[in-house]
Amino acid sequence: MATDTQPSHGVVRTVLAGAERVHEMLDSYGLVPTVTNGIALLFVVWTLFPVYWMVSGSLRTRSDLLATPPKLVSTALTVGNYPELFAQRPAFYEFLFNSVIVTVGSAAIAVLLGTAATYGFVNYEFPYDLGRFHLPFLVLTTRFLPPIVTVIPLYIIFDTAGLLNTRLGLVLAYAAFNIPFVVWMLKGFFAELPDSIVEAAVLDGHTEFGAFFKIVLPMVRPGLIAATIFTVINAWNELLFAVILTSNTEAQTLPVALATFKTAYAIQWELLTVAGTIAMAPVLLFAFLVREKLLRGFTMGAVR
Amino acid sequence: MVRVRYDDVTKRYGNEIGAKDIDITVEDGEFAVLLGPSGCGKTTTLRCLAGLTDPTEGEIRIDGTDITDRHPKNRDIAMVFQELALYPHMGVAANIGYPLKVEGVDKKARRERVEEVAETLDIGELLDRETDELSGGQRQRVAIGRAIIRRPSVFLMDEPLASLDAKLKVEMRNEIKKLQRELGITTLYVTHDQEEAMTLGDKLIVMNDGTVQQVGTPAEVYHDPTNQFVAGFIGSPSMNFLRVRRKAPGSQRVVAADDATFSFSVEGLPTAVDDTDPFVLGVRPQYFSVHQSPIDGAAKAKVTVTEPMGDEQLLTVQLDGDGREIAVRAPFDVAITRGDTIWLGVSDERAYVFDVETGARIRQTELSTDTAVPTGSRP
Numbered sequence: 116m117a118t119d120t121q122p123s124h125g126v127v128r129t130v131l132a133g134a135e136r137v138h139e140m141l142d143s144y145g146l147v148p149t150v151t152n153g154i155a156l157l158f159v160v161w162t163l164f165p166v167y168w169m170v171s172g173s174l175r176t177r178s179d180l181l182a183t184p185p186k187l188v189s190t191a192l193t194v195g196n197y198p199e200l201f202a203q204r205p206a207f208y209e210f211l212f213n214s215v216i217v218t219v220g221s222a223a224i225a226v227l228l229g230t231a232a233t234y235g236f237v238n239y240e241f242p243y244d245l246g247r248f249h250l251p252f253l254v255l256t257t258r259f260l261p262p263i264v265t266v267i268p269l270y271i272i273f274d275t276a277g278l279l280n281t282r283l284g285l286v287l288a289y290a291a292f293n294i295p296f297v298v299w300m301l302k303g304f305f306a307e308l309p310d311s312i313v314e315a316a317v318l319d320g321h322t323e324f325g326a327f328f329k330i331v332l333p334m335v336r337p338g339l340i341a342a343t344i345f346t347v348i349n350a351w352n353e354l355l356f357a358v359i360l361t362s363n364t365e366a367q368t369l370p371v372a373l374a375t376f377k378t379a380y381a382i383q384w385e386l387l388t389v390a391g392t393i394a395m396a397p398v399l400l401f402a403f404l405v406r407e408k409l410l411r412g413f414t415m416g417a418v419r
Numbered sequence: 420m421v422r423v424r425y426d427d428v429t430k431r432y433g434n435e436i437g438a439k440d441i442d443i444t445v446e447d448g449e450f451a452v453l454l455g456p457s458g459c460g461k462t463t464t465l466r467c468l469a470g471l472t473d474p475t476e477g478e479i480r481i482d483g484t485d486i487t488d489r490h491p492k493n494r495d496i497a498m499v500f501q502e503l504a505l506y507p508h509m510g511v512a513a514n515i516g517y518p519l520k521v522e523g524v525d526k527k528a529r530r531e532r533v534e535e536v537a538e539t540l541d542i543g544e545l546l547d548r549e550t551d552e553l554s555g556g557q558r559q560r561v562a563i564g565r566a567i568i569r570r571p572s573v574f575l576m577d578e579p580l581a582s583l584d585a586k587l588k589v590e591m592r593n594e595i596k597k598l599q600r601e602l603g604i605t606t607l608y609v610t611h612d613q614e615e616a617m618t619l620g621d622k623l624i625v626m627n628d629g630t631v632q633q634v635g636t637p638a639e640v641y642h643d644p645t646n647q648f649v650a651g652f653i654g655s656p657s658m659n660f661l662r663v664r665r666k667a668p669g670s671q672r673v674v675a676a677d678d679a680t681f682s683f684s685v686e687g688l689p690t691a692v693d694d695t696d697p698f699v700l701g702v703r704p705q706y707f708s709v710h711q712s713p714i715d716g717a718a719k720a721k722v723t724v725t726e727p728m729g730d731e732q733l734l735t736v737q738l739d740g741d742g743r744e745i746a747v748r749a750p751f752d753v754a755i756t757r758g759d760t761i762w763l764g765v766s767d768e769r770a771y772v773f774d775v776e777t778g779a780r781i782r783q784t785e786l787s788t789d790t791a792v793p794t795g796s797r798p
């Protein structure tokens with residue numbers, strides 16, 4: 116019995132034994148699938164309801180959205196909120212544009228540098244085992260600090276360097292903070308490649324550089340895709356750095372724009388839901404399109 | 420004409436020796452086999468030629484040209500790896516044709532060459548498959564195809580058959596040999612399997628502890644080993660080694676070196692061991708004569724294991740009064756069972772004498788006087 120191997124904490128044992136009895140009882144009535152599916156359904160509703168509420172809210176009038184008691188399903192749908200958003204806030208285009216630039220730029224840099232670094236860590240000889248563990252770990256430690264701790268010195272550095280309120284500044288900041296993820300996601304993929312593959316490519320006429328691009332990268336593609344998606348999502352959703360390091364539409368991104376819908380006087384719920392839907396859509400669509408590769412990337416390599 | 424020459428090549432990994440003072444020549448079109456136990460430096464030696472490992476000292480020449488510092492891609496060498504190293508993201512045809520693609524050969528010419536090579540290797544019908552759909556033997560052929568398509572001047576193989584089952588191994592072995600003969604490409608082949616080495620090689624290069632022990636034809640290394648290591652490594656079951664000495668100076672009777680527990684006669688021992696100092700006597704299992712009744716000059720022994728092998732039987736016997744077990748081959752029609760007592764004779768021309776300290780072979784011909792110091796040949 117499973118409880119025998121558990122530490123002898125009375126409570127744990129009682130709960131586990133109880134759970135086991137419940138499972139046996141459900142099993143005797145053939146109810147196990149019903150109950151597990153029911154729990155799964157609850158979880159789906161729990162996670163997806165806010166999304167539903169936001170998307171449906173973007174298609175409702177303010178009074179409909181804020182009706183008491185709340186209407187779960189609306190009969191009077193309208194798309195009027197969408198043009199209204201851009202009419203009231205013409206700068207929304209600029210936020211969108213900034214977000215795209217910052218996300219694509221930072222993801223590209225993070226994946227490129229992260230991939231090259233990981234290949235180096237795994238394939239080149241470092242003294243004292245630095246490459247296999249210590250250096251990648253050092254890279255990861257940059258993520259141990261709460262971001263708010265690093266943002267203040269970063270603000271001062273950016274101020275001196277003239278990077279405050281620039282898209283380039285955000286690109287650099289996001290790239291730096293995403294490289295650790297790329298390194299640790301790809302490490303396992305590179306470690307699994309046999310050395311002889313690169314050597315075969317070199318004997319087949321490649322330089323090491325050529326072998327890296329033509330043979331190694333295609334072989335770690337699932338990992339690259341997963342790392343790219345991850346960095347894109349991270350950059351697209353980031354709020355804290357963007358709020359502190361940018362001050363106007365020159366460089367502010369969508370999450371910053373979303374925060375401005377909550378003013379001292381009111382919250383423009385109907386416009387906020389529109390903006391939120393627009394902000395969410397690209398990432399959701401992107402993740403949906405590559406969902407199989409995303410899952411493969413997360414389950415292969417390091418996590419096995 | 421492609422002649423490969425290693426000139427005092429040494430590879431060190433920090434303080435460890437990978438290969439030391441490698442000084443060998445492989446002639447044009449020759450099939451040379453680097454043979455030795457794992458960790459003996461044979462793969463390191465091969466990789467130095469491929470350019471995948473940089474020698475610490477020495478030079479490697481192909482046709483007189485020093486290629487020691489040349490990039491692997493500019494050496495005109497192809498290699499089949501133990502793991503085969505097929506590109507998993509490419510199909511069979513793409514794998515075989517890849518070296519030509521890198522070279523910039525156009526698509527049509529490439530396809531033609533791929534088909535030609537596939538025909539040679541009998542895998543024409545597999546060209547449109549993915550590599551992970553292939554069996555072990557088929558993957559092997561694809562790897563060989565990728566190596567020969569460029570018609571390299573030197574062909575390297577690093578234990579390419581290690582992952583195949585016994586039957587397929589023999590099959591592929593024959594094919595590799597045939598192919599090498601047809602193409603006439605100078606080949607270096609690494610293996611730890613002495614049977615594979617004996618059947619494949621024109622020349623065997625036996626290595627141990629990073630150094631070359633002996634270079635010679637399969638017959639030479641088998642029948643005329645230069646030291647105890649080579650004698651013991653080549654041949655299956657291995658040669659028996661007994662630490663013995665002459666019973667008396669000049670006597671043809673040898674006895675166990677320490678306690679004289681067993682004794683038998685060996686004629687024609689080298690004069691270098693004329694005194695009663697111990698030496699190592701090496702006898703292959705099949706060169707004992709087995710008698711079921713006492714005969715003069717034979718050693719008494721007790722059979723502990725019998726293994727019938729068809730035409731012959733393999734016996735494990737314990738020499739009388741001595742704990743040591745040795746292997747003996749006897750004809751199948753000699754009725755012997757476990758626990759029997761037998762007498763073993765040694766035919767003198769098949770007994771080898773080695774130095775106790777260095778393991779170097781002590782030969783009759785090299786020594787003419789009783790006082791000569793046993794030197795043997797180069798260890």
